[in-house]
Amino acid sequence: MRDVIISIALWTGLLGISAPFVGSDAWAANGGSQGRTKSSAVESRPKPASGDSIRGEDLYQASCVVCHGPRASGGIGPRLVGNPVLSNDQAFWKIVYEGRHVMPPLKGAVTEQQMADIRAWLRSLP
8 A cells, every 4th residue: 555655646746746645744735846935944954864775666666767767777757877966965856856857846746755765776776
């Protein structure tokens, strides 16, 4: 059941739909990503220091693979394996929160810990 909820949450993020049942932050109650300002306190607080790459792989396979391809090799979205953005905290979280090109903003659709887990898995790829 947990995997189903995570999968739905990730897909709703990809489709730009607010998912109020995901995450510990009250983002959905504040209007989701549309209701937040860029200078929000949520964005200035420390992000998870580490992620779980095993959970991250499951999360990636549940949603990210559609655009970023198997093993993050690229597709509709850019190649993520070895991508320098994974080592740049500010750039990584900005893209996750605000989206970029065809990638929708995921703020409010997935938790910071889920994104940290996905990032940990991406960083573990050779």
